[in-house]
Amino acid sequence: MKRTTVSQAKNNFSALLAEVRGGETVLVTLRGKAVAQIKPFDADSMTDKAATELVEEGIANPPRARLDLPTFLAAPRPRLPEGYSASRLIADERNEER
Numbered sequence: 001m002k003r004t005t006v007s008q009a010k011n012n013f014s015a016l017l018a019e020v021r022g023g024e025t026v027l028v029t030l031r032g033k034a035v036a037q038i039k040p041f042d043a044d045s046m047t048d049k050a051a052t053e054l055v056e057e058g059i060a061n062p063p064r065a066r067l068d069l070p071t072f073l074a075a076p077r078p079r080l081p082e083g084y085s086a087s088r089l090i091a092d093e094r095n096e097e098r
Contacts, residue, residue: 002026006035 002024009016009028016026020038028036054060080089 004028006030009038 002019004012004016004026006028009026016038020026020040023040025037025039027034028038051060055062080086
């Protein structure tokens with residue numbers, strides 16, 4: 001098990017999470033005393049009851065409803081005509097303006 005201080009964990013949080021994703025458990029200390037343990041999440045051990053208890057205790061937030069994509073993101077992107085490149089299309093438009 002790896003040990004780190006709160007300040008080291010704060011300054012290198014992304015790297016710390018990468019290690020946890022890799023299976024490492026990290027003990028976080030403050031002034032030499034253990035205050036937290038960060039370990040890989042095991043979805044199989046998380047039951048609905050355990051998740052409900054975390055929400056009721058204010059430790060976790062319930063999942064939010066998934067927002068639908070705005071219509072301009074959900075619509076298919078237009079395609080260029082066969083044989084055209086974006087630069088050719090731009091050049092053709094510039095020539096028409098003159």
